[in-house]
Amino acid sequence: MLGTLTGVALVLSGVGLGAVGATLAGTGALAELKRQAGTAPVSGPSASGPRGTPSAPARAPVVARLGVEVADGRRPGARVVAVHMPGPGSSAGLVPGDVLLAFDGRRVDSAADLARAVARARPGDEVTLTVRHRGGDRRRLTAVPGIVT
Structure with a gap:
């Protein structure tokens, strides 16, 4: 019973969410979702501009609307x-x-x-x-x- 209560407390506090999310979505899919949501840092060759300078995050194109x-x-x-x-x-x-x-x-x-x-x-x-x-x-x-x- 103590283990169950500890597990519930960890999940409610957010500690267990990463493991649950990785299990349900797969670690690659979870990382991609976090990157799309802007909650995870982008890494790898595309994360920096020329000579290692950080590049600006990709922005959605601005589209006109008539309403x-x-x-x-x-x-x-x-x-x-x-x-x-x-x-x-x-x-x-x-x-x-x-x-x-x-x-x-x-x-x-x-x-x-x-x-x-x-x-x-x-x-x-x-x-x-x-x-x-x-x-x-x-x-x-x-x-x-x-x-x-």
Whole structure:
């Protein structure tokens, strides 16, 4: 009974978690998970830059977001089905039902076209959107794509 209580106390204090994790995930997988989470130091040849100087940790690329959800319609364009508030799309004046026809001068025929165009944009730079509203009138709106944190 004393052994069981000691084991429970060690696990609860965090001492036994490394052994349990290594057993469940395998030592290589556990090290990889820790490295991805940023809780383990990176070692080996890729851990340093030229002449042994430490290199900066790899960063995920910054991707622009418009803050809208779109779907394909029957006609060319990307139909706005939801607008995130607050967000770049709502600030620009987009509303559900709008159809995006062009993004910064590039024609948008589908939701995938819009996704590619937004991905090419730089966060913080103004872009022009050509939009067809529900009533059929076309308008040009200005948006500033942002980033998701």
